[in-house]
Amino acid sequence: MRQVIIVGSGPAGYTAAIYAARANLHPLLIASSVEAGGELMKTTEVENYPGFADGIQGPELMMAMQAQAERFGTEIVLDDVTNLELDGEVKRVTLGNGDVHEALTVIFATGSAYRKLGLADEERLSGHGVSWCATCDGFFFRQKTIAVVGGGDSAMEEATFLTRFAEKVYVVHRKDSLRASKAMQDRAFNDPKIEFLWNKEVAHIYGDDLVTGIGVVDTVDGTESTIDLSGLFIAIGADPRTHLVHGQLDLNADGTIAVDGRSSRTNIAGVFAAGDVIDPTYRQAVTAAGSGTVAALDAEHYLAALPKELLASAESQPATV
Amino acid sequence: MSTAQDVTDATFADVVLNSSDTIMVDFWAEWCGPCRAVSPILDAIAAEHSDKIKIVKLNVDDNPQMAMKYQITSIPAMKVFRGGEVVKTVIGAKPKPAIEADLAEFLA
Incomplete structure (x- = not known):
């Protein structure tokens, strides 16, 4: 069993991983099979991410975040989450390859999905213009x-x-x-x-x-x-990607996951959400990264208050159940 | 690096069109992030079904003729050829189970 599993590999997910890994929580990050790195992998020049005076290419920024997360011991899996069981003290995360991972906390940072126009011929001509x-x-x-x-x-x-x-x-x-x-x-x-x-x-x-x-x-x-x-x-915007948590996590009217005030705490203890999936307003790489930080710190705080025996069972962390 | 064989404008007829096998051509480019993401998935499918389907790659930067001939406007684009004809087109990077479902009739 893990202490932390992070779902998502954009700025929120990777930043949560950097913080969780540096706190010795040995996070497992489920990055997706074909969308690892998230939205920024499809962008070119990023000119507003602080620290890069001359700008940086989106994919390059995400590779750097990934490397930074791995440097401190984050384990990254290139697969998709197909099911989440968030109730109870131990959360279960099922992957596309059938593996089931257990954790005491889950940080959900799945970002958003492109909005469609909703026209009859849009799907048919997708990829054909x-x-x-x-x-x-x-x-x-x-x-x-x-x-x-x-x-x-x-x-x-x-x-x-x-x-x-x-x-x-x-x-x-x-x-x-x-x-x-x-x-x-x-x-x-x-x-x-x-x-x-x-x-x-x-x-x-x-x-x-x-x-x-x-x-x-x-x-x-x-x-x-x-x-x-x-x-x-x-390019008409994006909607928060929440299908995995429907019926489990409370959502706001705008479709984002509801969190408690300025924290990342969802309605389920031990489940935290970060990045575009909770943000109807700003949706910047740097605000997502900040949000990932909040989630990692909230998860760390939550874990610190758990009974010692439970934590000890998470220290051993076999790869899968 | 992908394990798939590269095919070019020059070799396309020999390797793909005149082949008696079922061949899937992965139209890709270096600058295409989703292409890089889907590449290992295609390698895995090719390895698991080597008796059913052969997968080759065509770099659209270096081989504009075939990209134009097959009206590629979005990559990754995967086209399945049988007897010189396109019998299936799969567009976009998708998880392995989704691509396997798209290719089900050729993998069975």
């Missing part, structure tokens, strides 16, 4: 016309990145102003390849085998128009 990852797929749109949907930082980052390849990038936004940071806005406004389509909502995606265009509706006057393009990048 509809994309959620500019850094993965932008390469295939050289000299093409494409559109990015969304008005936040990630939409601006994608649009700016995509101008490296595309001839023309439309930004389709349903409002007449952006919620993206000033720096990201300015960069997009000053880019000659980017054209903003304000007050427009994507209503249709056209194409048989590949995307050939989109239909947009004006949110003010309701007029419809068609735009010929070959790629549609969707």
Whole structure:
């Protein structure tokens, strides 16, 4: 049995691991089989993570966090959690390969999942012109016309990145102003390849085998128009990834996991949550990292108050049950 | 490093199209994080089902002709070939059980 199992490998998960490992809690971190490192693995330049005056590549930052967590004894498993049993003093974590791990505490830091437009043809054309990852797929749109949907930082980052390849990038936004940071806005406004389509909502995606265009509706006057393009990048935000804990952990109305005040404590003793999965507002790499710190310290505090016999049983820690 | 054989624009016809085996081509690139993540999973599937399916890799940076011919717009893209025809396309990095489910008809 473990003292701490961390589910998730973004800034929250890795930072929780760094703190827990340095506190000699020998954490086991379940990183996911194909999404280890989380959201930042799909980004390019990160310019607002403190300590990197010249910026750092997202994947590079996450590899460094992983290395730092491992340096202090974090054990990392590249697999997916398929089931969590959080009730009771001993928590059980089941993985895709069938292994079951037990722990006295669980730190849940699964981040969020991309939001979809909810259009009929979105799924069918996903991977055939509809994309959620500019850094993965932008390469295939050289000299093409494409559109990015969304008005936040990630939409601006994608649009700016995509101008490296595309001839023309439309930004389709349903409002007449952006919620993206000033720096990201300015960069997009000053880019000659980017054209903003304000007050427009994507209503249709056209194409048989590949995307050939989109239909947009004006949110003010309701007029419809068609735009010929070959790629549609969707960056309209993300929803907290909580399916593993439905029916176990209390959620807020916005879908995030409910925690006690400024702490990471969920409604179940010994279960802590951190990062984007509890944050409807800020969702930055550095706030997630801070949140991971809080969770590790809360877990450490909780463990310190447990009976000695129980703790002793966690010290032996066989690999699996 | 992946254990899969590399295939190129030049060798594609020989290795993939003219083969009598079921061959899955993994279209990938160095800069694609999800491609790196899925690579060991494909290696494991290839090793466990070596009698049923052969998996090869095509670097889209170095081999633009095949990437264009097969209309790749998102990677990782895995295409299963039989008798020179694409019989299945799997797009995106997914956990091993999900990819095995996608490939069930070829692994049985």
